[in-house]
Amino acid sequence: xxxxxxxxxxxxxxxxxxxxxxxxxxxxxxxxxxxxxxxxxxxxxxxxxxxxxxxxxxxxxxxxxxxxxxxxxxxxxxxxxxxxxxxxxxxxxxxxxxxxxxxxxxxxxxxxxxxxxxxxxxxxxxxxxxxxxxxxxxxxxxxxxxxxxxxxxxxxxxxxxxxxxxxxxxxxxxxxxxxxxxxxxxxxxxxxxxxxxxxxxxxxxxxxxxxxxxxxxxxxxxxxxxxxxxxxxxxxxxxxxxxxxxxxxxxxxxxxxxxxxxxxxxxxxxxxxxxxxxxxxxxxxxxxxxxxxxxxxxxxxxxxxxxxxxxxxxxxxxxxxxxxxxxxxxxxxxxxxxxxxxxxxxxxxxxxxxxxxxxxxxxxxxxxxxxxxxxxxxxxxxxxxxxxxxxxxxxxxxxxxxxxxx
Amino acid sequence: xxxxxxxxxxxxxxxxxxxxxxxxxxxxxxxxxxxxxxxxxxxxxxxxxxxxxxxxxxxxxxxxxxxxxxxxxxxxxxxxxxxxxxxxxxxxxxxxxxxxxxxxxxxxxxxxxxxxxxxxxxxxxxxxxxxxxxxxxxxxxxxxxxxxxxxxxxxxxxxxxxxxxxxxxxxxxxxxxxxxxxxxxxxxxxxxxxxxxxxxxxxxxxxxxxxxxxxxxxxxxxxxxxxxxxxxxxxxxxxxxxxxxxxxxxxxxxxxxxxxxxxxxxxxxxxxxxxxxxxxxxxxxxxxxxxxxxxxxxxxxxxxxxxxxxxxxxxxxxxxxxxxxxxxxxxxxxxxxxxxxxxxxxxxxxxxxxxxxxxxxxxxxxxxxxxxxxxxxxxxxxxxxxxxxxxxxxxxxxxxxxxxxxxxxxxx
Numbered sequence: 001x002x003x004x005x006x007x008x009x010x011x012x013x014x015x016x017x018x019x020x021x022x023x024x025x026x027x028x029x030x031x032x033x034x035x036x037x038x039x040x041x042x043x044x045x046x047x048x049x050x051x052x053x054x055x056x057x058x059x060x061x062x063x064x065x066x067x068x069x070x071x072x073x074x075x076x077x078x079x080x081x082x083x084x085x086x087x088x089x090x091x092x093x094x095x096x097x098x099x100x101x102x103x104x105x106x107x108x109x110x111x112x113x114x115x116x117x118x119x120x121x122x123x124x125x126x127x128x129x130x131x132x133x134x135x136x137x138x139x140x141x142x143x144x145x146x147x148x149x150x151x152x153x154x155x156x157x158x159x160x161x162x163x164x165x166x167x168x169x170x171x172x173x174x175x176x177x178x179x180x181x182x183x184x185x186x187x188x189x190x191x192x193x194x195x196x197x198x199x200x201x202x203x204x205x206x207x208x209x210x211x212x213x214x215x216x217x218x219x220x221x222x223x224x225x226x227x228x229x230x231x232x233x234x235x236x237x238x239x240x241x242x243x244x245x246x247x248x249x250x251x252x253x254x255x256x257x258x259x260x261x262x263x264x265x266x267x268x269x270x271x272x273x274x275x276x277x278x279x280x281x282x283x284x285x286x287x288x289x290x291x292x293x294x295x296x297x298x299x300x301x302x303x304x305x306x307x308x309x310x311x312x313x314x315x316x317x318x319x320x321x322x323x324x325x326x327x328x329x330x331x332x333x334x335x336x337x338x339x340x341x342x343x344x345x346x347x348x349x350x351x352x353x354x355x356x357x358x359x360x361x362x363x364x365x366x367x368x369x370x371x372x373x374x375x376x377x378x379x380x381x382x383x384x385x386x387x388x389x390x391x392x393x394x395x396x397x398x399x400x401x402x403x404x405x406x
Numbered sequence: 407x408x409x410x411x412x413x414x415x416x417x418x419x420x421x422x423x424x425x426x427x428x429x430x431x432x433x434x435x436x437x438x439x440x441x442x443x444x445x446x447x448x449x450x451x452x453x454x455x456x457x458x459x460x461x462x463x464x465x466x467x468x469x470x471x472x473x474x475x476x477x478x479x480x481x482x483x484x485x486x487x488x489x490x491x492x493x494x495x496x497x498x499x500x501x502x503x504x505x506x507x508x509x510x511x512x513x514x515x516x517x518x519x520x521x522x523x524x525x526x527x528x529x530x531x532x533x534x535x536x537x538x539x540x541x542x543x544x545x546x547x548x549x550x551x552x553x554x555x556x557x558x559x560x561x562x563x564x565x566x567x568x569x570x571x572x573x574x575x576x577x578x579x580x581x582x583x584x585x586x587x588x589x590x591x592x593x594x595x596x597x598x599x600x601x602x603x604x605x606x607x608x609x610x611x612x613x614x615x616x617x618x619x620x621x622x623x624x625x626x627x628x629x630x631x632x633x634x635x636x637x638x639x640x641x642x643x644x645x646x647x648x649x650x651x652x653x654x655x656x657x658x659x660x661x662x663x664x665x666x667x668x669x670x671x672x673x674x675x676x677x678x679x680x681x682x683x684x685x686x687x688x689x690x691x692x693x694x695x696x697x698x699x700x701x702x703x704x705x706x707x708x709x710x711x712x713x714x715x716x717x718x719x720x721x722x723x724x725x726x727x728x729x730x731x732x733x734x735x736x737x738x739x740x741x742x743x744x745x746x747x748x749x750x751x752x753x754x755x756x757x758x759x760x761x762x763x764x765x766x767x768x769x770x771x772x773x774x775x776x777x778x779x780x781x782x783x784x785x786x787x788x789x790x791x792x793x794x795x796x797x798x799x800x801x802x803x804x805x806x807x808x809x810x811x812x813x814x815x816x817x818x
Binding site for chain 2 (some may be wrong): 023024027319320323325328362379381385392393396399
């Protein structure tokens with residue numbers, strides 16, 4: 001009989017933020033991602049090093065310790081290509097510590113787009129190129145293959161599942177959102193509508209968000225959260241079902257919830273407590289897919305994400321600025337690819353990183369304060385202007401390349 | 407009295423290079439022209455700064471604020487004023503506009519005690535109260551020079567009531583009023599009930615010589631726009647504060663209409679202001695964000711080059727007492743499109759005019775110029791012959807006549 005399992009999945013990502021790139025830079029300086037001032041929120045190196053100190057290094061130590069101490073402990077990670085590139089430039093020891101984790105054989109890497117992009121919704125060809133680029137990067141750096149897919153911001157719909165099945169993935173991740181699930185529980189493996197050979201793992205958002213969002217919220221009735229009560233909640237939620245999928249940002253540990261909230265100790269304690277019961281275990285995402293048969297079919301014709309209270313893509317394409325910016329960047333695809341110029345292609349792809357559009361989000365109020373916290377700019381309008389100037393410069397470079405070649 | 411023997415107390419709010427708009431530029435040039443004729447001018451500003459290029463008059467700094475702190479107060483907007491009554495204002499609180507004004511008045515009281523002026527010349531509501539106080543103390547004639555009214559700044563009849571009150575008081579107390587255009591004179595007569603005979607219209611001028619300072623257009627400042635120009639695009643420019651007074655929402659809608667008919671045009675919006683975010687959003691709503699360029703606040707080379715990169719300059723104001731930027735744009739080789747609600751149109755003929763709300767007409771005019779080389783070049787050429795005729799020297803002569811026409815306090 002299968003053990004009762006937790007599927008812990010952490011997502012590590014850092015974007016290349018566009019610097020304060022004005023109309024006076026356009027057609028002159030082409031270093032969109034290289035903010036010259038160090039101590040500023042749009043300086044990628046500064047942010048990466050800061051988050052490495054606060055989150056990547058201490059959390060990797062915690063994971064290493066848990067893997068050593070508990071043979072049953074397992075974790076799945078998705079690490080974007082833009083994360084790996086920046087880590088290699090500025091904190092190569094972080095990559096080394098990830099390698100160490102992966103070499104235990106109990107840490108699985110999840111597939112996604114290299115550039116944390118929304119390409120699936122704009123260009124299937126570009127999307128597949130980015131998935132392929134990510135696969136080879138993971139192979140090159142960590143020496144492992146991927147078999148389960150997650151799309152940017154856990155965005156998911158039926159056609160994505162069909163694509164993933166045809167592409168050869170055996171599992172795919174999505175949000176376990178109530179309006180979709182209705183009476184059903186996220187604690188089972190499901191089959192995406194219209195597929196035969198791929199399984200769907202759904203995030204248990206209540207239990208995930210207790211840690212990811214509410215852990216340090218002093219206004220929350222359950223604050224301060226102890227590992228003991230959290231273990232109870234997971235037990236109750238799981239009951240005699242299959243698995244509890246705890247999906248969250250890697251940066252939850254140390255960056256969204258700072259060390260002084262006790263998040264690291266809490267997590268160590270929780271893992272130990274969970275494994276005190278001999279019928280309990282952890283599964284990686286592909287192990288969960290192998291272990292359990294889907295109990296039913298789930299259909300999501302419309303795109304669902306793990307973001308905001310709407311669980312949709314409106315934080316990325318809800319306003320006209322975002323729609324315009326996305327339109328212009330994907331319009332360039334044919335010309336950029338034809339240029340066959342690695343630098344142009346790389347800059348174009350960096351401009352597809354979904355975070356750029358997130359910074360342009362104008363949904364204030366409840367979700368907005370989260371957005372403001374993660375923004376590199378004074379306002380969504382600034383984000384839009386810098387982005388558009390960079391995009392025009394890219395177009396200018398493309399044009400001048402054609403001129404000089406013809 | 408000869409102008410050369412006259413002591414003029416000028417009450418202003420800004421001077422270049424610490425100006426945020428046209429008021430400072432106009433004050434600078436008219437003072438210079440008066441000084442050239444021998445007048446002795448004491449010019450009061452509400453902040454402390456050095457003006458190395460101004461040696462023709464005495465500049466008095468009324469408060470220890472830096473020019474930057476004064477920008478924070480807003481040189482023009484009365485929106486920051488709120489409803490504080492004057493008696494409650496603390497003249498030691500220089501973060502508050504009323505506090506600064508109170509301090510400014512104290513300083514003027516001290517100044518006129520030292521030296522009695524022959525004429526007091528106050529510019530706009532910001533200095534009107536100081537002007538009235540100086541008149542009380544010295545019995546010298548007060549000239550209120552209106553560059554803009556609260557009706558212009560608010561773009562409506564619903565401006566700040568306190569500012570309306572101050573303006574009204576100043577207009578009543580003034581011995582003579584100078585308005586920068588007939589449009590402004592009309593507002594003073596119609597909205598404030600001031601007798602037309604009390605008001606003299608003196609248009610601003612442009613000092614062409616001040617632009618001949620060895621300036622050479624730098625093609626690399628707006629290199630991307632230049633590359634578009636090379637590819638056959640027409641650059642439509644406006645340089646202004648992004649406030650409701652400037653009619654930029656209508657301008658943006660007209661831009662979208664023009665783009666839907668003719669592709670090869672782009673729009674350069676140089677400046678900053680409270681409507682900036684709204685305008686950025688609007689350009690995206692209208693689907694033309696790729697064709698609209700925002701520079702932020704520009705000065706120096708970036709400011710001059712913004713004029714030079716343009717082919718067409720649009721002044722879209724809902725209510726513009728004068729509009730010096732149109733003359734500056736003409737000097738830098740732009741065809742002009744100006745609203746009928748802008749005073750500068752009264753001194754020019756070779757321009758296109760439209761009503762600020764008439765987006766179709768503006769779109770039509772933009773496309774007309776963009777698609778006709780002949781129209782483009784004749785507008786540019788002909789307007790040059792017109793603005794050259796307007797000089798600050800003539801403005802000084804008119805001031806002199808006004809100063810002398812006042813019996814009270816002036817002995818000839």
